[in-house]
Amino acid sequence: SAGVVIVGAGQAGAQLAMSLREMGHAGSVTVIGDEHHPPYHRPPLSKDFLDGGLAESELALRTEEYYRDRGIELVAGTAVTSIDRGRNEVLLSSGRVVAYAHLVLATGARNRQLPIADGGADNVHYLRTMEDARRVRHALERAQNVLIVGAGFIGLEFASAAARRGARVTVVEAAPRVLGRAVAEETSAYFAHRHAVEGSTVLCGCAVDEFRTDSRGRVTEVRIGDRVQPVDLVLVGIGVAPNSELAEEAGLVVNDGIVVDAQLVTSDPAISAIGDCARFPRAGAASIRLESVQNASDQARYAARRICRADEPIADYGEVPWFWSHQAGDKLQIAGLALPTDSAVFLGDPSSGRFSVCRFRDGFLSAVESVNSPGDHLSARKLFARGARVTEEQLRAPEFSLRSAAA
Numbered sequence: 001s002a003g004v005v006i007v008g009a010g011q012a013g014a015q016l017a018m019s020l021r022e023m024g025h026a027g028s029v030t031v032i033g034d035e036h037h038p039p040y041h042r043p044p045l046s047k048d049f050l051d052g053g054l055a056e057s058e059l060a061l062r063t064e065e066y067y068r069d070r071g072i073e074l075v076a077g078t079a080v081t082s083i084d085r086g087r088n089e090v091l092l093s094s095g096r097v098v099a100y101a102h103l104v105l106a107t108g109a110r111n112r113q114l115p116i117a118d119g120g121a122d123n124v125h126y127l128r129t130m131e132d133a134r135r136v137r138h139a140l141e142r143a144q145n146v147l148i149v150g151a152g153f154i155g156l157e158f159a160s161a162a163a164r165r166g167a168r169v170t171v172v173e174a175a176p177r178v179l180g181r182a183v184a185e186e187t188s189a190y191f192a193h194r195h196a197v198e199g200s201t202v203l204c205g206c207a208v209d210e211f212r213t214d215s216r217g218r219v220t221e222v223r224i225g226d227r228v229q230p231v232d233l234v235l236v237g238i239g240v241a242p243n244s245e246l247a248e249e250a251g252l253v254v255n256d257g258i259v260v261d262a263q264l265v266t267s268d269p270a271i272s273a274i275g276d277c278a279r280f281p282r283a284g285a286a287s288i289r290l291e292s293v294q295n296a297s298d299q300a301r302y303a304a305r306r307i308c309r310a311d312e313p314i315a316d317y318g319e320v321p322w323f324w325s326h327q328a329g330d331k332l333q334i335a336g337l338a339l340p341t342d343s344a345v346f347l348g349d350p351s352s353g354r355f356s357v358c359r360f361r362d363g364f365l366s367a368v369e370s371v372n373s374p375g376d377h378l379s380a381r382k383l384f385a386r387g388a389r390v391t392e393e394q395l396r397a398p399e400f401s402l403r404s405a406a407a
C-alpha cells in the first residue's frame with residue numbers, strides 16, 4: 001500500500017525515515033537516492049576525511065542492517081525522474097513506479113560550477129559527494145600548488161587540510177572578506193589571520209582571470225590580475241544551487257529552492273520538501289534556504305511528527321539554526337542567524353583564541369559566533385530556543401555571561 005516516499009538519501013531523507021519509525025509510523029517508508037552509498041555524513045568530507053583521520057566506513061549515518069531491521073526500504077543508485085501528481089506516483093530511473101500517500105523531497109543541493117572555458121579539466125575538483133572527496137583526497141597526496149576558488153566554509157576547510165600537508169595554498173575570493181556571507185567582519189578577520197599563520201595566501205576582492213591548460217586539458221597555471229602562478233590542483237567552492245528541477249517539472253512552486261509553507265508542505269498538500277532544497281518562511285523575516293546538518297535534521301524530525309500525527313494541530317516550524325566549521329585548528333560554532341548588517345560585539349578576547357562575536361539587530365541578539373567556546377555556543381542556542389531577548393546593553397555589562405543568561 002502507499003506510504004511515505006522520500007526522494008534523496010542524504011542527511012534529511014535518512015533522518016526522516018529514522019524519525020518516522022521512532023515515532024511509530026506503521027506504513028511503508030521508501031527512500032530513493034541516486035548516490036551509490038547508504039546515507040553518509042558530508043561534513044567530514046572537507047575535514048577529518050581529507051587528512052585520513054576518518055575512514056570511508058566511518059562516514060555512514062547508520063549500518064544497512066539498521067534500515068533493514070526497521071523496515072525502511074533504501075533504493076540506492078536510482079534517481080526519481082518524474083512525479084505524477086495526478087496518480088500520486090513517482091517514476092524511477094530503473095523504470096519502477098512507486099505510489100505514495102505522502103511524498104517528501106529531500107533532494108539537497110549541488111555545487112555551482114565555475115564557468116571554465118573547456119568545461120573542466122581533471123585537476124579541477126568540487127566537493128559534495130563521497131566520490132568527489134575520494135578523488136580530491138587522492139589528488140591532494142601529490143599536489144604541491146593548490147588553488148582554491150571561494151573562501152567559504154568548504155574552501156577554507158580544504159585550505160587547512162592542504163596547508164597541513166605542506167602544499168602551497170592560494171585562496172581566491174571575489175568578496176572583500178572570507179566567510180562573508182556567514183559571519184561578522186570581526187570573525188572573518190580572525191580566520192583570515194589564522195589561515196595566513198597556517199601558510200595559506202588568501203586573496204580577497206579578486207578572481208581568477210585565466211586558467212592556462214596543457215595539451216591534456218589540465219590546468220597548469222592561473223592568472224590572478226598580473227600574478228601568474230603554477231597550479232596542480234584546483235578546488236572550487238563557490239556555493240550550491242538547490243536540486244529543484246524535479247519539483248519544477250511537476251509544477252510545484254520553486255524560487256531558489258522548493259517553496260514550502262510554515263509546515264514544510266509544498267504547493268501540493270501531498271508533497272513536502274526539507275533540507276538544503278527547501279525554501280521556508282520565518283516569522284517576521286524573509287523566507288530562507290539553509291544549508292546545514294541542523295536544518296536538514298530538524299526539518300526531517302518536524303516532517304515526521306507532522307506525518308505521524310496528521311490529525312493533531314502542529315505549531316509552525318521554527319527551530320534555532322546552528323552550524324559548525326573546523327578550520328586552521330579552530331572550532332567555529334554559530335547559533336542563530338545574522339544579517340550582514342547586524343552589529344558585532346566581542347565577548348572575550350580574540351587574542352586568547354577563545355571568544356564569541358555577538359551579533360545584534362534592532363538592539364537584540366541575533367546570532368553568536370563562537371571560536372573554541374562550546375559553552376557560549378550551547379548557552380546561545382538555549383537562549384534562542386527560549387525566545388529570550390538579550391540587549392546589547394545587557395551583554396556589555398561586566399558581569400554578563402551567556403551561561404548565566406541562559407540558566
Ligand code: FAD
Binds near residue numbers: 012013128
Ligand atoms: P544532501 O545531503 O545533499 O542529500 C540529498 C541527496 O538527494 C543527495 O544524495 C542527492 O544526490 C540526492 N538526490 C537529488 N535529486 C535526486 C533525485 N531526483 N532522485 C534521487 N536522489 C536525488 N553542514 C553543517 O552543518 N556543518 C558542516 O560542517 C558542514 N560541512 C559540510 C562539508 C561538505 C564538504 C559539504 C558538501 C556539506 C557540508 N555541510 C555542513 C552541509 C550539509 O552536509 C548539508 O546541509 C546536508 O547534507 C543537507 O542535507 P540534505 O539531505 O538536504 O541534502
